[in-house]
Amino acid sequence: MRIGMLTGGGDAPGLNAVIRAVVRKATDIYGDVVIGFRNGWKGAIDAEVETLTADSVKGILPRGGTILGSSRTNPFKIPDGVTKIEHTLASFKTDALIAIGGEDTLGVAAKLFEQGVNVVGVPKTIDNDLSGTDFTFGFSTAVEIATEALDRLHTTAEAHQRVMVVELMGRHAGWIATYAGIASGADVILIPEHPFDLDEVCEHITHRHQRGRTFSIVVVAEGATPKEGTWETAAGDQDAFGHVRLGGIANALAPEIEKRTGFETRVTILGHVQRGGTPSAFDRVLATRFGIAAIDAVHDRDFGKMVALRGNKIERVSLAEGVGELKTIDPDIYSVAEVFFG
Numbered sequence: 001m002r003i004g005m006l007t008g009g010g011d012a013p014g015l016n017a018v019i020r021a022v023v024r025k026a027t028d029i030y031g032d033v034v035i036g037f038r039n040g041w042k043g044a045i046d047a048e049v050e051t052l053t054a055d056s057v058k059g060i061l062p063r064g065g066t067i068l069g070s071s072r073t074n075p076f077k078i079p080d081g082v083t084k085i086e087h088t089l090a091s092f093k094t095d096a097l098i099a100i101g102g103e104d105t106l107g108v109a110a111k112l113f114e115q116g117v118n119v120v121g122v123p124k125t126i127d128n129d130l131s132g133t134d135f136t137f138g139f140s141t142a143v144e145i146a147t148e149a150l151d152r153l154h155t156t157a158e159a160h161q162r163v164m165v166v167e168l169m170g171r172h173a174g175w176i177a178t179y180a181g182i183a184s185g186a187d188v189i190l191i192p193e194h195p196f197d198l199d200e201v202c203e204h205i206t207h208r209h210q211r212g213r214t215f216s217i218v219v220v221a222e223g224a225t226p227k228e229g230t231w232e233t234a235a236g237d238q239d240a241f242g243h244v245r246l247g248g249i250a251n252a253l254a255p256e257i258e259k260r261t262g263f264e265t266r267v268t269i270l271g272h273v274q275r276g277g278t279p280s281a282f283d284r285v286l287a288t289r290f291g292i293a294a295i296d297a298v299h300d301r302d303f304g305k306m307v308a309l310r311g312n313k314i315e316r317v318s319l320a321e322g323v324g325e326l327k328t329i330d331p332d333i334y335s336v337a338e339v340f341f342g
């Protein structure tokens with residue numbers, strides 16, 4: 001078979017492990033030709049391609065980023081975008097396409113499948129907010145990086161008796177904030193799923209200091225918002241999928257916390273560090289299993305599916321299920337974190 005492959009959306013550690021797994025099984029076992037489209041849907045629209053071989057994926061397993069490049073191009077927002085993709089797929093005689101991405105990339109894949117494209121999806125996002133799969137690759141690495149940063153911020157916070165407000169990624173869901181917050185013993189965790197009341201946040205901090213603690217760590221997911229009508233924050237610009245560019249809630253929170261509690265407060269925004277660098281062993285294994293499962297699904301001609309982790313098994317779910325609804329934090333896990341607030 002001739003198989004196209006692309007990586008779209010924000011990168012996540014483990015993308016290269018998926019690419020390597022697909023190429024190795026496709027070329028070594030099935031005798032396929034694998035064509036990589038560069039920079040997500042943009043490469044499929046503009047026919048920017050490269051043939052991927054066992055040689056070209058040599059040594060990429062532990063590397064962050066993606067050798068194919070990525071973009072947030074949305075073909076449904078570009079004139080003739082979909083027709084151009086169909087034309088590229090036909091001109092390179094591709095029998096099937098493997099799309100590796102999050103809600104946006106797989107949302108496009110789901111629509112293309114409805115229009116007759118033979119596509120299989122691989123779920124990727126550090127945010128872990130895709131439905132149908134227990135975990136996405138990239139999440140474990142992001143949690144490790146955030147936990148290490150929070151551990152380091154604890155010691156400097158303690159030395160200076162400060163409140164540290166630490167902003168982590170998580171546009172729609174607080175998975176990274178909750179996991180890293182539990183792992184590092186955060187004193188308050190603010191996530192998009194639970195709009196916060198700033199007075200309550202300050203009460204937690206004050207209560208903690210009344211109990212003799214001299215510092216506090218407040219973890220805030222970038223998409224966290226105040227309860228309606230309690231506090232005004234500014235909105236950012238939008239990307240091609242209509243998402244607001246976030247990054248800044250911690251800067252808004254810190255001076256308010258300092259003013260209301262009287263404790264010196266500092267801000268750390270961890271940002272793209274959470275997406276960069278080498279994947280954790282867990283993510284390498286998950287990404288490799290996803291890649292193998294995706295090429296097997298292509299050979300079973302089981303199109304319109306997304307590979308998924310359910311328990312410890314890799315299964316196939318419909319792309320529509322994967323992108324239908326965002327997977328917000330499991331309330332049982334957040335309630336574990338809440339025990340340690342204040």
Ligand code: F6P
Nearest residue numbers: 010102125126127169170171246
């Ligand atoms: O896709 C995950 C994510 O990390 C979000 O948490 C974040 O809002 C977004 O990507 C930022 O990505 P970029 O700066 O690449 O648009």
